[in-house]
Amino acid sequence: MxxxxxxxxxxxxxxxxxxxxxxxxxxxxxxxxxxxxxxxxxxxxxxxxxxxxxxxxxxxxxxxxxxxxxxxxxxxxxxxxxxxxxxxxxxxxxxxxxxxxxxxxxxxxxxxxxxxxxxxxxxxxxxxxxxxxxxxxxxxxxxxxxxxxxxxxxxxxxxxxxxxxxxxxxxxxxxxxxxxxxxxxWQAQAGPLKGKKVIAYHTTFRYLFNWLRISQEADLEPKPGLPPTSGHLASLVERAKAGDILAIVVASYQDERGARWLSDKTGVPVLILPASVGANDQSQDLFGLYDNVLAQLLGGK
The missing domain is CATH 3.40.50.1980 (Nitrogenase molybdenum iron protein domain)
Structure with a gap:
């Protein structure tokens, strides 16, 4: 054929x-x-x-x-x-x-x-x-x-x-x-966070804090890009002891030691927030990332 x-x-x-x-x-x-x-x-x-x-x-x-x-x-x-x-x-x-x-x-x-x-x-x-x-x-x-x-x-x-x-x-x-x-x-859930104050490492969460109306009162870095020094951390102790700081916030990839030292001196809790998708089991996509960050800030970790 x-x-x-x-x-x-x-x-x-x-x-x-x-x-x-x-x-x-x-x-x-x-x-x-x-x-x-x-x-x-x-x-x-x-x-x-x-x-x-x-x-x-x-x-x-x-x-x-x-x-x-x-x-x-x-x-x-x-x-x-x-x-x-x-x-x-x-x-x-x-x-x-x-x-x-x-x-x-x-x-x-x-x-x-x-x-x-x-x-x-x-x-x-x-x-x-x-x-x-x-x-x-x-x-x-x-x-x-x-x-x-x-x-x-x-x-x-x-x-x-x-x-x-x-x-x-x-x-x-x-x-x-x-x-x-x-x-x-998320906006409805985050209502109680408005006006809260934190000390954080770098400006990794600048947009998050701006959106939620959280104030970053101090930075663990003496200058952007420089790791925390003992002298700079010591200068934050009195501010952290003021009683109005919600948490010391560190991103998932950042060194926790300075935050832990400041927490030990002041009793302010440390929050290790996921910097992006995949940092923990709860933040496996963009929606989970926001859910987990809000849960931690609200004390639901």
């Missing part, structure tokens, strides 16, 4: 098309766990690699060969931005030689570029410590800003993969509806 050549060609083209679509699943390189988690929400069919964990300081990452190899394969790199990754991302971009994710390309996405960050600085010098002139990059703890980032992230996915635009839009609509409902719930 002779096979119609046009029919055969059509079948081969259809087969090749399906194969190409299967291969078209985006490779997403997330610099931090919160952006890996957001990618899972908005692009569930993508191949997602997260370069760091919630137990690592995202300021301090080594440009390892394994990270270079992953970036070489990436269609999209999603990071916090505001120079949080300035010490390692440019090296990965250079060594991976991936034109799709270089500066100015659609394949490079910074969360901080999609919103107005807190604490922008017009002038920065070394005497100020490790500060970010472009603003605080730890915006994963602001639900309203994260919703705006999600919208921009979804739009970027559609630019890179227009054939799946309807799927990305549907995923975004689902995430946004669940996120807005959760935000309403």
């Amino acid at each position: 002779r096979i119609n050549s046009k029919l055969l060609g059509a079948l081969l083209a259809l087969s090749f098309g399906h194969s190409s679509m299967a291969m078209a699943a985006l490779n997403i390189f997330a610099c931090e766990p919160e952006y890996g988690a957001l990618a899972k929400e908005l692009a569930p069919g993508a191949k997602i690699y997260t370069a760091t964990t919630a137990m690592q300081d995202p300021h301090q990452v080594q440009a390892r060969p394994s990270l270079i190899a992953k970036m070489r394969q990436a269609d999209l790199v999603a990071c916090a931005g505001a120079d949080l990754e300035i010490g390692w991302l440019p090296m990965l971009q250079m060594k991976s030689a991936n034109a799709a994710v270089r500066e100015g390309s659609n394949g490079l996405f910074f969360g901080a570029d999609q919103v107005e960050p807190l604490d922008k600085l017009a002038n920065v010098d070394r005497s100020m410590g490790d500060v970010h002139a472009k603003g605080n990059p730890h915006l994963q703890f602001d639900p309203e800003r994260m919703l705006k980032v999600a919208r921009a992230f979804s739009d970027r996915l559609k630019q890179l993969d227009p054939e799946a635009a309807a799927d990305y839009e549907a995923a975004h609509a689902d995430f946004a509806a669940r996120w807005q409902a959760a935000t309403t719930r």
Whole structure:
């Protein structure tokens, strides 16, 4: 039996098309766990690699060969931005030689570029410590800003993969509806925290405290980026003993020793909050991250 050549060609083209679509699943390189988690929400069919964990300081990452190899394969790199990754991302971009994710390309996405960050600085010098002139990059703890980032992230996915635009839009609509409902719930739960005061390590939770109207009265760091010193910790004792400090807050990747010393001297409890998704069993996605942070602050740990 002779096979119609046009029919055969059509079948081969259809087969090749399906194969190409299967291969078209985006490779997403997330610099931090919160952006890996957001990618899972908005692009569930993508191949997602997260370069760091919630137990690592995202300021301090080594440009390892394994990270270079992953970036070489990436269609999209999603990071916090505001120079949080300035010490390692440019090296990965250079060594991976991936034109799709270089500066100015659609394949490079910074969360901080999609919103107005807190604490922008017009002038920065070394005497100020490790500060970010472009603003605080730890915006994963602001639900309203994260919703705006999600919208921009979804739009970027559609630019890179227009054939799946309807799927990305549907995923975004689902995430946004669940996120807005959760935000309403979180705000109601967090009512008792308004006006509370804490001592914290760095400005990791700046957006969280701003959202919840919690005041960070002091920093365990003498200057941003410098570890606590004995002299600086001693200067915090009287403030911590004032009786109005809810907790001494440390992120999951930060050294607890200074906080524990201050707690022993003053009786103020230490809270080790997850810095991002995956820091503990309760914070395995963005929703769980917020649930767990609020539970700990409210005393439900």
